[in-house]
Amino acid sequence: MELWYTEHHSDYVHFSLKVKEQLYSNQSDFQHIAILDTYEFGKALVLDGCLMVTERDEFIYHDMIVHVPMATNLNVKSVLVIGAGDGGTIRELCRYQGIERIDMVEIDEMVVEACKEYLPQTACSLEDPRVHIYYEDGLKYVRRKVAEYDLILVDSTDPFGPGEGLFTKEFYGNCYNALTEDGILVNQHESTYYDAYVEAMKRAHHRIKETFPIAKVYQAHIPTYPSGHWLFGYASKKYDPLTDLQEEEWNSLELRTSYYNTKLHRGAFALPNYVKEQLNENE
Numbered sequence: 530m531e532l533w534y535t536e537h538h539s540d541y542v543h544f545s546l547k548v549k550e551q552l553y554s555n556q557s558d559f560q561h562i563a564i565l566d567t568y569e570f571g572k573a574l575v576l577d578g579c580l581m582v583t584e585r586d587e588f589i590y591h592d593m594i595v596h597v598p599m600a601t602n603l604n605v606k607s608v609l610v611i612g613a614g615d616g617g618t619i620r621e622l623c624r625y626q627g628i629e630r631i632d633m634v635e636i637d638e639m640v641v642e643a644c645k646e647y648l649p650q651t652a653c654s655l656e657d658p659r660v661h662i663y664y665e666d667g668l669k670y671v672r673r674k675v676a677e678y679d680l681i682l683v684d685s686t687d688p689f690g691p692g693e694g695l696f697t698k699e700f701y702g703n704c705y706n707a708l709t710e711d712g713i714l715v716n717q718h719e720s721t722y723y724d725a726y727v728e729a730m731k732r733a734h735h736r737i738k739e740t741f742p743i744a745k746v747y748q749a750h751i752p753t754y755p756s757g758h759w760l761f762g763y764a765s766k767k768y769d770p771l772t773d774l775q776e777e778e779w780n781s782l783e784l785r786t787s788y789y790n791t792k793l794h795r796g797a798f799a800l801p802n803y804v805k806e807q808l809n810e811n812e
Contacts, residue, residue: 539723553646557638590759593747612635634663636667641655674707676708681704681708704740733762
């Protein structure tokens with residue numbers, strides 16, 4: 530008998546992966562957690578039926594959420610990561626020797642423990658001495674912080690269930706307060722291709738624009754995410770990701786990346802017209 534995992538990308542589009550075996554399945558206080566071994570994409574983390582990470586294409590998401598802001602300001606010393614239970618974002622941050630502290634706030638400890646056991650490719654840096662993990666609600670955590678972080682990365686699930694509070698105006702305002710005077714915020718920003726995702730993306734972008742003087746959107750191609758076309762939000766009090774890109778300095782680090790490079794960095798902000806229309810940014 531064949532075993533398939535299927536995710537509903539819309540009422541009319543389903544995405545399926547053929548599964549070798551289910552390696553892990555458990556219900557936490559927050560969500561259902563599964564880890565599947567698939568034929569085409571290797572091991573995959575699935576939360577409440579939604580695909581979060583696969584071994585084959587996780588590098589794209591983690592490259593783009595980390596290296597875009599880091600190449601814009603290589604002087605980042607303190608980082609807050611909200612979500613990121615699989616550890617891939619932490620892995621990429623730990624490649625920067627100049628970062629002194631990484632605080633990771635993940636609501637679900639069971640996700641982290643499952644990834645440590647079954648997804649060591651992404652979870653390999655969670656024991657780095659610079660990493661401090663707090664198992665609590667990211668929305669509540671960030672409320673207590675003022676001018677503490679140079680960079681905040683919101684590596685969250687979709688805007689429902691445990692991740693819903695991470696897409697609110699209050700949350701972005703709290704992030705603004707938690708950042709230093711030249712701080713940067715990057716969040717996963719959903720997709721614009723299917724109608725079910727468009728409104729969430731538009732709301733998030735406009736709430737961020739109301740809060741930060743610099744607010745832009747960039748893109749990446751992630752095969753296992755709905756439509757394959759995924760967006761990230763970039764916001765900062767000071768640094769523009771294009772005019773302030775530290776291209777020569779970043780390249781001099783000689784970091785080996787499989788997706789990100791500084792030419793792609795610039796191109797990622799060149800959005801298709803239909804996305805610009807949805808963002809009301811056709812200037």
